[in-house]
Amino acid sequence: MSTTGESPRVLTVTNRHRRGRRPPVVLVAVLAACALVAGCSAAADPAPAAPAPATTAPPAPTTTAPPVPELPGGDTVVFPGRRMAALYGHPGTPSMGVLGEQDLPRSIERAKRLAADFQPLVREPVVPAFEIIATVADRVPGADGDYSAEMSVDELRPWVEQAGRAGVYVVLDLQPGTTDFLTQARRYTELLARPHVGLALDPEWRLEPGQRHGVQVGSVTAAEVNRTSQWLAGLVRERRLPQKVFLLHQFRVPMIADRQAVVTTHPELATVLHADGYGTRQEKLETWNALHAAPRPTGLWWGWKNFIDEDSPTFTPRETYAVRPESPVFVSYQ
Structure with missing residues (x-):
């Protein structure tokens, strides 16, 4: 049962009771029913989903140039040093x-x-x-x-x-x-x-x-x-x-x-x-x-x-x- 569909009916019963000055028994019952319906609806609603864990983007691939080979005797500069x-x-x-x-x-x-x-x-x-x-x-x-x-x-x-x-x-x-x-x-x-x-x-x-x-x-x-x-x-x-x-x-x-x-x-x-x-x-x-x-x-x-x-x-x-x-x-x- 939808709570939205009940609203016009609740308003009509309440107005009629006010005109006849009778105890609002029907109103209390209706309100109780509405509360019950609202409670059931709330209980039926699923709990909000937990936020998805943050994902870290994989590091961009890097390319390291191979080292410059050494000369006979070491180092990469000819002179001075040899x-x-x-x-x-x-x-x-x-x-x-x-x-x-x-x-x-x-x-x-x-x-x-x-x-x-x-x-x-x-x-x-x-x-x-x-x-x-x-x-x-x-x-x-x-x-x-x-x-x-x-x-x-x-x-x-x-x-x-x-x-x-x-x-x-x-x-x-x-x-x-x-x-x-x-x-x-x-x-x-x-x-x-x-x-x-x-x-x-x-x-x-x-x-x-x-x-x-x-x-x-x-x-x-x-x-x-x-x-x-x-x-x-x-x-x-x-x-x-x-x-x-x-x-x-x-x-x-x-x-x-x-x-x-x-x-x-x-x-x-x-x-x-x-x-x-x-x-x-x-x-x-x-x-x-x-x-x-x-x-x-x-x-x-x-x-x-x-x-x-x-x-x-x-x-x-x-x-x-x-x-x-x-x-x-x-x-x-x-």
């Missing part, structure tokens, strides 16, 4: 440097012994290294016509992989002939994407059309160097790699005539000016001093090359580190 002592040359070719005088396992051991010779002279770790001539200046144009013989990635891969496992840093050296450094560097993207592999440019072997190796000493513009360094720095950022050695060989000022325009501000790269050239002690120091005196950008690190057979005599490790105005952080032996 030095490098390297065997230079072409695998299997003894005439091109000491790296080619023995097989890969013995090259690793020789590089470690070389680093150990330098270690007592400095506090920072001296890391063993290879500087591998990946593209070799050639007197004939070859199938691609660029006067440069390129090692394949497959040929270089064992040297890069085994060196990395042994804690040996690797620098790939380019002698590009009549092609440009960036074109050759891109050939080795797979290897340069390894955290322990850097890049060296050798302007002596960068020819203009019509020039020939052994007739002219090559050269490179700062613009070409900068295009190469910009690409390499981008690879470091894209692959989340530690800082790389970016090494520029030079023994004559005209080899990089506008060297002051070379960009050295890429934080992804440690740009090293590597003083090449052989001869007597006096001749080597004259080359070193001339390279320091020529216009140059700020932010350069310095390297030095010792020629075991051609120098007379070869600098000892102590003599090498003693050169001034600054001690070289990258020393190679050819």
Whole structure:
């Protein structure tokens, strides 16, 4: 029974009793019935539902980038904090440097012994290294016509992989002939994407059309160097790699005539000016001093090359580190 349906009837009975002045018995009964109906209705109503427990939204998924791998010797910045002592040359070719005088396992051991010779002279770790001539200046144009013989990635891969496992840093050296450094560097993207592999440019072997190796000493513009360094720095950022050695060989000022325009501000790269050239002690120091005196950008690190057979005599490790105005952080032996 609905309480809403009873309301008109209750009002009619009450008015009639007031007109006849009779005891309101019927009214009391009706009111009692209404109260009973209201009580039953209230009892029948369900209790209000308990509020639903508050729900906490699951945390949004987060992706944490993998850490940047460390360099041989620790950390992710090349210099300062370490030095490098390297065997230079072409695998299997003894005439091109000491790296080619023995097989890969013995090259690793020789590089470690070389680093150990330098270690007592400095506090920072001296890391063993290879500087591998990946593209070799050639007197004939070859199938691609660029006067440069390129090692394949497959040929270089064992040297890069085994060196990395042994804690040996690797620098790939380019002698590009009549092609440009960036074109050759891109050939080795797979290897340069390894955290322990850097890049060296050798302007002596960068020819203009019509020039020939052994007739002219090559050269490179700062613009070409900068295009190469910009690409390499981008690879470091894209692959989340530690800082790389970016090494520029030079023994004559005209080899990089506008060297002051070379960009050295890429934080992804440690740009090293590597003083090449052989001869007597006096001749080597004259080359070193001339390279320091020529216009140059700020932010350069310095390297030095010792020629075991051609120098007379070869600098000892102590003599090498003693050169001034600054001690070289990258020393190679050819």
